Amino acid sequence: MATPTPFVYIYILAQRAQASLMLQKExxxxxxxxxxxxxxxxxxxxxxxxxxxxxxxxxxxxYKAEGSLIPVFNVELLQNGVTVARCQSTYLAKRKxxxxxxxxxxxxxxxxxxxxxxxVIPTNxxxxxxxxxxxxxxxxxxxxxxxxxGFKRPIAHGWYLVSRIVKxxxxxxxxxxxxINVEFKFPVFLPSSVVLQLEEKPDGTLVFFALSKExxxxxxxxxLGL
Numbered sequence: 001m002a003t004p005t006p007f008v009y010i011y012i013l014a015q016r017a018q019a020s021l022m023l024q025k026e027x028x029x030x031x032x033x034x035x036x037x038x039x040x041x042x043x044x045x046x047x048x049x050x051x052x053x054x055x056x057x058x059x060x061x062x063y064k065a066e067g068s069l070i071p072v073f074n075v076e077l078l079q080n081g082v083t084v085a086r087c088q089s090t091y092l093a094k095r096k097x098x099x100x101x102x103x104x105x106x107x108x109x110x111x112x113x114x115x116x117x118x119x120v121i122p123t124n125x126x127x128x129x130x131x132x133x134x135x136x137x138x139x140x141x142x143x144x145x146x147x148x149x150g151f152k153r154p155i156a157h158g159w160y161l162v163s164r165i166v167k168x169x170x171x172x173x174x175x176x177x178x179x180i181n182v183e184f185k186f187p188v189f190l191p192s193s194v195v196l197q198l199e200e201k202p203d204g205t206l207v208f209f210a211l212s213k214e215x216x217x218x219x220x221x222x223x224l225g226l
Contacts (some may be wrong), residue, residue: 005049007176008163011041012133014075014087015159021073025036027059029071029093032137032149036158036184038090043178045084054078069093115172117198118213119164121156122189129160140190155187161206161220162209169206169224172198177206184224188212194219204206 022031042193056076061069075087126140138145139155146154162182170176188194197209206224212219 007067010085017055017075018073021059035092037092038183040088040178042086047084120193126154129157154190158184177224184220186217186219188219
């Protein structure tokens with residue numbers, strides 16, 4: 001029997017649609033400077049993974065005279081004219097600003113999660129995910145080039161870690177989640193381990209937090225919905 005296609009794979013299609021927009025001449029923001037800061041993926045109708053998709057993608061960037069820009073990509077996936085999934089990806093394009101910087105605050109994870117467990121991320125995770133998703137940004141695969149962009153070593157793709165978290169949560173709760181919301185806080189270096197903390201809400205929503213075991217920082221947080 002064929003293995004069911006995980007819902008998280010839909011993001012790979014959405015990401016490629018976003019990349020196509022980034023390569024258009026009208027999109028004047030440098031791709032290497034983009035930082036993925038949030039993602040929302042939602043199944044709105046049953047998906048037939050054996051059938052083709054029509055994809056509609058748009059990007060909105062609010063004008064600012066100075067300071068960082070926030071490009072927001074919206075991708076709609078359709079089958080037979082019916083929307084089956086939506087994805088919204090938010091990025092940060094850093095630019096210089098004359099305004100003084102405020103002190104960064106860190107969100108505190110839940111203090112009494114109903115479960116906490118480790119997720120180990122291997123050294124080759126960047127290359128493995130790049131082969132599947134087509135995202136070959138060198139900050140994920142090359143130590144030398146990662147250092148050129150300010151990272152001490154390659155960092156994991158954000159959606160790689162999200163996919164691992166969804167897999168763990170679905171196995172734990174013996175269910176399939178239809179919506180994924182996530183905010184990326186800090187990079188996860190390769191190799192490394194994170195501590196996954198979970199908190200279940202009365203409506204079945206599962207809130208998750210991932211902390212780096214190396215830095216003890218909250219690297220991402222989000223929720224899964226039924």
